[in-house]
Amino acid sequence: MAEEGTKHPKKSARQRIANKTRQIIHVLYNSGNINKAGLAYLRQSKSLNSPKAMMVLPDMMRFMDVAMMSRNGEPTRAEVAIFTAVRLYAFHQQSKDVSVYGPVNNDDPEEPLGKQTFTVLRELRKNQKTRPALDGRVQQILGATNIASVNNSLNQLIRIIKSADLSIPIDYGLLARDLFDFQMSYEQANRVRLRWGQQYFKNIVDDQTDNNEGEK
Numbered sequence: 757m758a759e760e761g762t763k764h765p766k767k768s769a770r771q772r773i774a775n776k777t778r779q780i781i782h783v784l785y786n787s788g789n790i791n792k793a794g795l796a797y798l799r800q801s802k803s804l805n806s807p808k809a810m811m812v813l814p815d816m817m818r819f820m821d822v823a824m825m826s827r828n829g830e831p832t833r834a835e836v837a838i839f840t841a842v843r844l845y846a847f848h849q850q851s852k853d854v855s856v857y858g859p860v861n862n863d864d865p866e867e868p869l870g871k872q873t874f875t876v877l878r879e880l881r882k883n884q885k886t887r888p889a890l891d892g893r894v895q896q897i898l899g900a901t902n903i904a905s906v907n908n909s910l911n912q913l914i915r916i917i918k919s920a921d922l923s924i925p926i927d928y929g930l931l932a933r934d935l936f937d938f939q940m941s942y943e944q945a946n947r948v949r950l951r952w953g954q955q956y957f958k959n960i961v962d963d964q965t966d967n968n969e970g971e972k
Contacts, residue, residue: 769936770933770936771936772821772824773824773834773837773838773928773929773932773933774930774932774933775929776820776824776838776932777782777837777838777841777928777929777931777932777933778819778821778857778859778928778929779819779837780816780819780842780913781845781857781928781929783815783819784812784815784846784849785840785849785855785857786934787837788855789852790849790853791815793811793844794811794812794815795808795849795850796910797811797812798812798842798843798846799843799846799847799850801840801843802841803831804831804835804836804839805829807830807856809839810885813898816838816839816842820834820838824838833936833939833940834936836903836935836939837911837932837933837935837936837939840907840910840932840935841928841929841931841932841935841967842928842932844910844911844914844928844931845857845928847911847914847915847918848914848917848918848926850918851954853955854923855867855868855925856869856918856925856926857870857925857926857927857928858870858925858926858927859927859929860872860927860930868925869925869929870924870925870926870927870945871924871926872930872931872955873910873913873914873917873926873929873930873931873952873955874894874952874954874955874956875924875955875956876917876922876924876926877890877894877913877916877917877955877956878956878957878958879922879924880916880917880920880922880957881956891915892918893909893912893913894913894952894953894956896909897909897910897913897949897950897952898949898952898953900949901945903935903939906935906938907935910931912924925940934951934952935947
């Protein structure tokens with residue numbers, strides 16, 4: 757086991773980031789007794805350095821490993837990834853009583869089963885009237901080369917999901933993991949973009965065939 761830990765150190769770091777994100781979201785949701793003030797502070801914070809973000813910092817820091825935390829006031833890649841994912845969750849959860857978070861792999865019968873962000877967007881893509889506009893927004897994020905652009909695009913996409921009122925929870929832990937990967941290197945960013953594109957455009961031919969047959 758020691759050899760595996762040495763051989764794949766980044767894998768465990770990625771999993772920890774996903775787990776920490778889930779823990780923070782669970783505290784904010786609080787079994788339905790939602791911390792609405794905390795979610796509002798997150799929505800009003802553009803970065804972890806924002807004054808409003810300081811109001812929810814205790815809930816975030818209590819779960820984060822020391823190695824994830826900044827030592828000079830500049831947010832680390834892990835902090836950026838976790839904060840961004842939790843902030844997106846705050847936008848999605850606004851004015852909703854049922855949790856919009858759900859893990860993809862779930863053994864807890866009391867917690868809803870979720871999907872990855874771009875898999876949920878793929879559900880919206882089935883609407884041919886809105887497909888071109890949605891495709892354009894997704895292609896925009898797939899062409900993004902920096903984390904700031906990715907974050908802005910994700911904010912718009914989550915708002916679209918929220919307005920569509922889909923009852924499909926999103927695994928924000930896995931989204932945080934992807935955002936962490938994106939910041940690691942150019943090659944890692946390419947892999948994340950490819951993964952998102954595959955989730956969104958998967959079986960596009962089958963979808964079009966199904967829709968055409970439905971129109972007949």
